[in-house]
Amino acid sequence: MSKNKDKTIFYKMAKVTEHLKSNNGKPIFSIEIIPPTKGTNINELLNAIEPMMELKPPFIDVTFHREEYFTKQMPDGSIKEIRTRKRPGTVGICSSIMNRFKIDPVPHVLCGGFTKDDTEDLLIDLNYLGIDNVLALRGDFAKPYDTFKPKKDGHQYANELVGQIKNMNQGKYLHEDAEYLNASDFCIGVAAYPEKHFEAQDLEQDMENLKRKVAAGADYIVTQMFFDNQKYFDFVNKCRAEGITIPIIPGLKVLATKKQLDILPKLFYLDIPEAFRKEVLACENDKQAKQIGIEWAVQQCRELIDFGVPALHFYTMSKSDTTMAVARQVF
Secondary structure (H helix, E strand, O other), X not given: OOOOOOOOOOOOOOOHHHHHHOOOOXXXXXXXXXXXXXXXXXXXXXXXXXXXXXXXXXXXXXOOOOOEEEEEEOOOXXXXXXXXXXXXXXXXXHHHHHHHHOOEEEEEEEOXXXXXXXXXXXXXXXXXXXXXXXXXXXXXXXXXXXXXXXXXXXXXXXXXXXXXXXXXXXXXOOOOOOOOOOOOXXXXXXXXXXXXXXXXXXXXXXXXXXXXXXXXXXXXEEEXXXXXXXXXXXXXXXXXHOOOOOOXXXXXXXXXXXXXXXXXXXXXXXXXXXXXXXXXXXXXXXHHHHHHHHHHHHHHHHHHHHXXXXXXXXXXXXXXXXXXXXXXXXX
C-alpha cells in the first residue's frame, strides 16, 4: 500500500501580495479575463489566453457577471420580467485555470446579486477549492436599471463585503456560534479609480470610500484602466499622503480600434489624452490604430516601471494579441 494513500495533492496557492513581494522588486505581469457567453466551450477561452502563459503571469483575475433582466410578452398577453446571466462560470473557470496552467486565479466577488448568505456560500466553495485570492467589488447595476440596488440582506458597499470576508478569515461566520470554526485565508483585493468613480461627488469623497475598504481589511488595490499615467501617479501620491500603504496595481487596457476612443470613456468614465486621441484619429484604419495603441501602452508601461509599480495588470477581454505585443517589449 502506498504511503501517500491519504495525501491529496493540490496546487499550492500563493497570495497576490506574496507574488508582489517575490519578484525581486521587478513588476509582475498579470491579466484579467472574462467568462465566455453561455453555451460557449471553455476551451475557446483557455486556448485564447494560452499564448500569454509565455510570460508566466502568477495570477489571473476572472470577472463575475451579475444577472440581467428583460421583459417578455407571454402568450396570455401579460408581461413577465426574465432574469438571465450571459456569462456564468467564474468559479469553474478559476478551477480550470488552476488545473491547466498551475496559476493562481483571482475570482471577483460582488455585492450585487448576492445576499450575505450567498456570499458566505461562495466563499466556502472557493475555500474548498483552495482559492485564496479574491477581488471584492460592489459591482455594476443590474441591466437595464440605472441605479445600484442590493438584494435583500445583501451588501450595499464594497467595504461591507470586505468586512464579511475578513470575518471569515477570523473564523466568524454569519449564523454559527461555535468558537473554533475553520477560518478562511483570503487575500483581499479592492478596486480604485484614479479618475474618480462616476458616482462619487469628487475625488475627496472617492478617497474616503477607498479608505473605508482598506480599513475593512483590503490587502491590495487594483485601479481602473487609464491612459494618462499622471492620473495614476497623482492618485498613488494622494493615497500615500492619506496613510494608505498597501500595494496599488495599475490596470491597463491596450486600445485596439478607433471606435474605442469614444466607447472606453463612456463605459469606464476616463479621459483619453489629447495627443493620443489625435494620433489615433489620424489613422486610416483599425490596423494602424491598433499599432498606435500598442506603442502608447508600451510607453505607459515603461514610465510605470520607472515609477516603481508592483505589477502591470492588463484588461484583456480574454484576447491575447495586443497584450502580448506590449508585454513582450516591456518584460
